[in-house]
Amino acid sequence: MRFLAPMSTRPILIVEDDADLRATLAEHISQTGEFAAEEAGSAAAAEQMLGQANARYDAILLDVGLPDGDGRTFCAKLRRDGMKMPVIMLTGHGEERDVINGLDAGANDYVAKPFRLHELLARVRAQLRVFDNSEDAVFTVGPYIFRPAARLLLETGRNRKIRLTAKESNILKFLYRAAGQPVSREVLLNEVWGYHSAVATHTLETHIYRLRQKIEAEPSRPQLLLTTSGSYRLAA
Structure with a gap:
């Protein structure tokens, strides 16, 4: 489905x-x-x-x-x-x-x-x-400048670069495009891993966990990548 x-x-x-x-x-x-x-x-x-x-x-x-x-x-x-x-x-x-x-x-x-x-x-x-998908695409995500093509987050205030995996970058880009609206786990799995993928939900949760470790000041208390009723969203 x-x-x-x-x-x-x-x-x-x-x-x-x-x-x-x-x-x-x-x-x-x-x-x-x-x-x-x-x-x-x-x-x-x-x-x-x-x-x-x-x-x-x-x-x-x-x-x-x-x-x-x-x-x-x-x-x-x-x-x-x-x-x-x-x-x-x-x-x-x-x-x-x-x-x-x-x-x-x-x-x-x-x-x-x-x-x-x-x-x-x-x-x-x-x-x-x-x-x-070009090098020119630049999005603002919280305190970061997000360059999807380079799989890179730049935190200019702290002069810090965060490298992302391909899946982490795709998750972040899709959530950004949702403009603050919650995205269900099923939708993220299908969009990032493919509609015919048999990847389990825990795989997505693992990637979300690792992404929070990279971008949140306190990963146990996320302020940017939020969980809402079984969905994920980026704070506006």
């Missing part, structure tokens, strides 16, 4: 000056249950949102024609500022030169209007899969 993981939404920022298109995109994207869409009508508004404390956007849909500048220029600025999340450019022009200019500015993909929503979402998912 396949156990389904709890749905966790991934935040996407839509930067589009056409208010009707922006609202329609946000509505349809949010209806999928996979993504939470936020809107900005200009580069300045987007920059303000991205600069807020604890701002987190897993991807950006960025229109080329913005009221206060060229989206490609804004994309290049995001890259100079160190923002690594996937950026998918939206444009009314699909000529080769426009595509090349967008990609040269740091965009991950380029979609010409009018586009089919399902195709756009498929491209977003594809870029997120690539990003999540």
Whole structure:
């Protein structure tokens, strides 16, 4: 039997000056249950949102024609500022030169209007899969900077590095994606070890125990990796 993981939404920022298109995109994207869409009508508004404390956007849909500048220029600025999340450019022009200019500015993909929503979402998912497994993927987990591809936690306050096993890294990444929601043991087993795996629950519990030994100040009194009614979750 396949156990389904709890749905966790991934935040996407839509930067589009056409208010009707922006609202329609946000509505349809949010209806999928996979993504939470936020809107900005200009580069300045987007920059303000991205600069807020604890701002987190897993991807950006960025229109080329913005009221206060060229989206490609804004994309290049995001890259100079160190923002690594996937950026998918939206444009009314699909000529080769426009595509090349967008990609040269740091965009991950380029979609010409009018586009089919399902195709756009498929491209977003594809870029997120690539990003999540890249060296650029960086998540904040408690006091740590988590680099899944390197299987590494960095505790900058103490100048400490924590090496993780592949399974520990996958457990942490999946719990992070659950955005603080509890994940059952069955779901974690299926997601980390595979749907057809015969791995027993105690194997997962052993990995959780070892992970707590690495990341908790007091492993016997966890504050980060919590147990809730037979499930596990990361503290928000």
